[in-house]
Amino acid sequence: MGIIFHEEEKQFHLYNDYISYVIGICPDGEVGHLYYGKRIHEKQIVKAYQTRGVRALCCNRKEDENYTKEMAQLEYPAFGNGDFRTPAYEILQENGSRVTNLVYAGHRIYAGKKGIPGLPASYVEKDSDATTLEIVCEDAVAGIRVTLFYTIWEQRPVVCRHARLENMGEEMLDVRRALSLCLDLPDAEYTWMQFQGAWARERYPMERDLSAGITEIESMRGHSSANVNPFVIIKRKDTNEVQGEAMGFHLVYSGNFVARAQADTYGKLRFVMGLNPQWFSWKLSSGEVFDTPEAILSYSAKGLNDLSQSIHGFLNDHMVRSPYKNKPRPILLNNWEATEMNFDEEKILNIAKKGKEAGVELFVLDDGWFGARNDDYAGLGDWFVNANKLPNGIYGLSKKINDMGLQFGIWIEPEMVNEDSELYRAHPDWVLGAPNRPRTLGRHQMVLDYSKPEVVDCIYKQLYDVISNASIHYIKWDMNRSITECYSLGGAPEEQGKVYHKYILGVYSLYERLMKAFPEILFESCASGGARFDAGMLYYAPQAWCSDDTDGHERVKIQYGTSYGYPIASIGAHVSAAPNQQTGRFVTIDDRANIACFGTFGYELDLNEISDEEFARVQQQIRFMKEYREVFQYGKLYRLQSPFTKDTAAWMVVSKDREVALLGLYRGCKTPNVGIDLVRMQGLDPEASYTVNGSGDFYGDYLMEHGIPTIDTEGDWFHGNEDFSTELFVIHKQ
Ligand code: DGJ
Numbered sequence: 001m002g003i004i005f006h007e008e009e010k011q012f013h014l015y016n017d018y019i020s021y022v023i024g025i026c027p028d029g030e031v032g033h034l035y036y037g038k039r040i041h042e043k044q045i046v047k048a049y050q051t052r053g054v055r056a057l058c059c060n061r062k063e064d065e066n067y068t069k070e071m072a073q074l075e076y077p078a079f080g081n082g083d084f085r086t087p088a089y090e091i092l093q094e095n096g097s098r099v100t101n102l103v104y105a106g107h108r109i110y111a112g113k114k115g116i117p118g119l120p121a122s123y124v125e126k127d128s129d130a131t132t133l134e135i136v137c138e139d140a141v142a143g144i145r146v147t148l149f150y151t152i153w154e155q156r157p158v159v160c161r162h163a164r165l166e167n168m169g170e171e172m173l174d175v176r177r178a179l180s181l182c183l184d185l186p187d188a189e190y191t192w193m194q195f196q197g198a199w200a201r202e203r204y205p206m207e208r209d210l211s212a213g214i215t216e217i218e219s220m221r222g223h224s225s226a227n228v229n230p231f232v233i234i235k236r237k238d239t240n241e242v243q244g245e246a247m248g249f250h251l252v253y254s255g256n257f258v259a260r261a262q263a264d265t266y267g268k269l270r271f272v273m274g275l276n277p278q279w280f281s282w283k284l285s286s287g288e289v290f291d292t293p294e295a296i297l298s299y300s301a302k303g304l305n306d307l308s309q310s311i312h313g314f315l316n317d318h319m320v321r322s323p324y325k326n327k328p329r330p331i332l333l334n335n336w337e338a339t340e341m342n343f344d345e346e347k348i349l350n351i352a353k354k355g356k357e358a359g360v361e362l363f364v365l366d367d368g369w370f371g372a373r374n375d376d377y378a379g380l381g382d383w384f385v386n387a388n389k390l391p392n393g394i395y396g397l398s399k400k401i402n403d404m405g406l407q408f409g410i411w412i413e414p415e416m417v418n419e420d421s422e423l424y425r426a427h428p429d430w431v432l433g434a435p436n437r438p439r440t441l442g443r444h445q446m447v448l449d450y451s452k453p454e455v456v457d458c459i460y461k462q463l464y465d466v467i468s469n470a471s472i473h474y475i476k477w478d479m480n481r482s483i484t485e486c487y488s489l490g491g492a493p494e495e496q497g498k499v500y501h502k503y504i505l506g507v508y509s510l511y512e513r514l515m516k517a518f519p520e521i522l523f524e525s526c527a528s529g530g531a532r533f534d535a536g537m538l539y540y541a542p543q544a545w546c547s548d549d550t551d552g553h554e555r556v557k558i559q560y561g562t563s564y565g566y567p568i569a570s571i572g573a574h575v576s577a578a579p580n581q582q583t584g585r586f587v588t589i590d591d592r593a594n595i596a597c598f599g600t601f602g603y604e605l606d607l608n609e610i611s612d613e614e615f616a617r618v619q620q621q622i623r624f625m626k627e628y629r630e631v632f633q634y635g636k637l638y639r640l641q642s643p644f645t646k647d648t649a650a651w652m653v654v655s656k657d658r659e660v661a662l663l664g665l666y667r668g669c670k671t672p673n674v675g676i677d678l679v680r681m682q683g684l685d686p687e688a689s690y691t692v693n694g695s696g697d698f699y700g701d702y703l704m705e706h707g708i709p710t711i712d713t714e715g716d717w718f719h720g721n722e723d724f725s726t727e728l729f730v731i732h733k734q
Contacts, residue, residue, distance in 0.1 A: 001154050002131045003109050004042050012107070012133055014150060015042045018157035019299050021150070022046050023075060023135070028060065029103030031135055031148065033073040033184045036159075037245070038301045048186070049073070058082045071266065073184035076137070076148055076163060078102060085270045086214075086262050089165065090177035090277070093142050098176075102137035102146055109133050113151045113160070118505050120252050120539030121294045122151070122160050122318040129154050129318070143169020157299040158314050163292045167284040175282040179258075179274030180251060180295035188212075188263035193233040195561050200549035200582050202226040202530040203561035205644065210234065210269060216260040218276050222447070222483025222500060223254060226531040230257045231565035233307070234271060241639050242303045242682070248311055249273050250565060252319070253293035254536040255504035256280075279486065281497025296535060304564065305638050305682070312567035312637065319535060320542040320570075321515075324522050328629045329543060329569060329600040330407060331622055332362040332474070337550075337576045338606035341368030341375060344389050345397055352401050354607040358615065359622035362407040362474055362602075369394065369410065371421060376444045380416045381423030383462035398470040409474025409522070410466070414459045415507060416445045416480065423458075430455050432499070434485040442481025443528075450506030451488050451499045460513050467518055475514075477541060479527040504536075511540035524572055524600075530558070533566065543572050543600045550576035550604060552587030553724045555595045556666045557643045560651065568653065569633040573599025575621075577609070587724050589614045593621045594664055594726040597632055598651070601625050628730070631655045631662055638682040641710075647671060648710045652729075654683035658700075661690075661731040665710055669723045680707035681731075689734045697734070 001016040010025035011034065022034035024046065034046040049072075056068035060082050069082035079087035080099040092098050112127035124130050133150045145166040152159050161181045167173045190210045194217050195203040203226075208215050217228040224230050230253060235246035249271070251257050256276035263269050273295050282290050298314065300307035316326055333355035335348060352363040370386055373379025379386070385393045392400075398408040417424045417431060424431070424446070431446040433439045439446055448455050467475075488499045511523070523541035525532055529548035537544060544566075547558045555573065562571055573596040578586045589610065596602070607615060625632070635653030643649035643666065652663035661684060684690060684700035692698060692708070708729070 001152070003133050003152060005107070005109065006045060009045045011045060012135075013042045013044075014131075014133065014152040014159060015039055016152060016155060016157075019152075019159070021152065021159050023150070024049055025104045026051060026072065030069075030072070031075040031102070031104055031137055033075050036183060036185070036297070037299065073186065073268070074182065076102065076146060076182055085264060086260055086272050087177065088179045088182040088272060089146070089163070089175070091142065091144060091165070092174040092176055094171040100139045100142050100144060102139050102144070104135065105138040105145070106136045107134060116162060116291045116294060118508060119291060119293055120319070120508060120536040121162070122252070122296065122314070123321070124318070138168070142173065143167060143171065144173060153314070153318070156314055157310050159297045160294055161297065162294045164289055165284065166289045167286050170286050173284045175284060175290055176280065177277035178282070178290060178292045179272050180292045181249070181273050181297070183271045183297070185269040185271065187267055188269035189237060190234045190269060191237050191239075192261055193235065193564070195229040195231060195564065197226055199226055199528055199531065200547060201554065202533065202547050202558055203229050204557060205561045205564060210261050210263055212263050214260060214262050216258065218256070218258040220256050220276060220278055222256060222486065222503060223479060223527055223532045224257065224534040224536075225482070226527075226529065229565065230259065230273075230534050232259045232273070233304070233564065234261065235304070240303060241305045244303050246300050246304055246307045248296070248298035248307050248565065250296040250311075250535040251293055252296060252535045252539070253504070254507065254532055254534050256500050275501060279497060279500060282501070283494060293536065308564055308639075309636050311565060315535060315538055316567050316569060316634070319538045321539060322522065322542040323520055324542055326634065328633060330362040330474070330522070331360050331625055331629075332364050332409070332602035333360040333607070334364040334366055334476075334574065334602060334604045336366035336411075337581060337604045341373060343368065345392060348397065349400060350608060351606050352406060353404060355603070356404045356406050358603075358607055358618045359626070360406065360603065362409055363401050364409040364411065364474060364476060365397070366411040366476065367413070367478070378418050378420035380413055380418045380445050381421040381448070383412065383414070383459065383466055385466070394466055394470040394472075398472060402471050407473040408471060409476065410472060411476045411478060412463065413478040413480060414463060414510060415448055415450060417448050418445050429489045431489075432483060432486055432503075433489060434487045435489065437485065440484040442484075445481060447481065447483050449488050449503070450510075451491070451502035453506070456506045456510050460510055463514065464517060467514075467521075472518070472521065474522045474524065476524045476526055476545065477511075479532055481528075508536075508540070515540060526572070530562070533562065538566075538570055543570050545572040546599065549582045550574055550592070550596075551580035551583040551585050552578075552592040552595055552726070553585060553666070553668065554583060556649050559595065559598060560639065560643055560649060563637055563639065563651070568598055568637055569600065571599035572602075573597075574602040574604040576603075577605040585724070589617050590621070591724060591726040594728045595666065597621075597625055597628075597728070598653070598664060600633065601629065628660070628662060631660050635660075635662070636683050640679050640682065643668065648677065648679075650679045650710065652681060652683070658683065658685045658688070659733045663729040663731065665727045665729070667710070667723070667725050674711065677710045678707035679710050680704055684731070685733065690731050691734060692729055692731050694730070703731070
């Protein structure tokens, strides 16, 4: 594994056992792209670099009328000098020109990987985990230096990229676009997969053909959003879960983003991803630098399951930083759906006590414990206890909960403020809002201006006081509205193009400070459910509340879609009350648990209000989860049957040693009088014999090649004949 530089041919070959990524310096000094895909021999010189067209309508060399950038595959292309596709960057110079031309000026190769100041990024535990290449390019006329960073990982089909832009001249540079990656592929015969939705139906997979024109997703909401996730797959048209070529692209960022694929009329494909250039303008004075967020490129030649497994392992090992990294997550009970903001200490203790009896390990006090927070209209911004509800303070409550033998956690929404709050009354200019215009509200709240360090500082101090004076093991960090009127009051007009990005940098800095002050805390991110579920957040919060939709049936789709780009251990999944708040549907408590167990399991209801039989089931579920959660959360995931294409969905996890597997089967609406339908398992040892739910004697190859019926044939396998019934199969090697 490593990076080879072929000096004579000026080619860099990044490789490991799985992939090769080849970069070349073009005849005119530009950094060109030569190959990305399945591993090829590292000594191979790539020959097919195209710089010449036929009857080119613009030519980049006097002596060769067919030499044109239009045909070139480039690593960080500019606009304005012959390449008419989407550029990777754009810099407005003082003279009004946006024309630039970066040429190779040197490079460095070293073991390990550096962080990106102020931004989340994948990290090495030891230098031998990865090798990094930095390619430095310069534009002498404009005084720009751009460093392209590439890290290839040991034993993982993953390359990470980002770019650093630097003002080397005397004049001001205005960076209008600075994307994290450009990948020029030689053909466009691909399908694009995006993960889209809205509140309560996050990350449904959706496919589009890429062979012509532009395909794009973006967020301009100030957060990564439930509407489209900053994770995209580009795959060959015949790729499916078990075979074929697929490439994954994550942006390690939680704010506005864009991802675009552009198929040109020569049949090539350009893919770019990064910070959304709309409303973006970052002035760099002499000597200043700007770092783009990181992009993660993952690859598989063996289908989407294999791609997801690589991604899961990579994010768990090299993005998550937490005492809970690769550790089983505590089973929690959250009071939100049980009480909303209507509680007092006694009510909370009653709920927690029943949770303890059921076997939960962590109690989480959700929204409503602070300031004058009795409804959505007040309190945000005032991070001190509401003594009417909790006369013994957070300290008193946390102690009582701890004394029951439970860990204790709280909910916060530190980026927001209500008009009815002490904070807003004291600092009305601390919110984002355009001068002399009304502010758009969301859930009756405004967004604090996190581009101002004093705002972040004030929230930090308030939270520090609460946390340091209580016994807090967990924090759920929520964010319940998108950003509008993104303007920093009192800020200079020419600095306003920075606000969206500085906002997110402010969020990251608060996370970083809290993590440093309280390194033992488990953070869970949340944004009205799963509206900020991205790789950037995972750097701070190893798990994310996946959706406010906890309906046993709908959740299958949400978690199924989420699993393409994110590990099971990151998916916050709870059993809530039935009928469900969002859908009104009744699904049994076992069926609700059978989906929630493929996540960081917990409950979101008052266990005092369920029947004795249901409570006994809950106790049993928790015992079961404690026994198997390591396999659920860190086993290899195989998606077997999609809820988007069939009525019955299925997936399974298999322990690393293939000794234990857990298969979840989820039925939609029943169709009568259908033929036998088999679900074929994956990832088992074909030679070994397994029991299924404690009985039988089945070879791994039988379970994988023949499969098990998903409908009740003779009553042997699957007894849940009702709509939305589920079954969990526990498979053990004998
Ligand atoms: C939205 C979250 O998704 C819910 O789980 C809950 O925490 C509420 N916010 C509280 O306001």
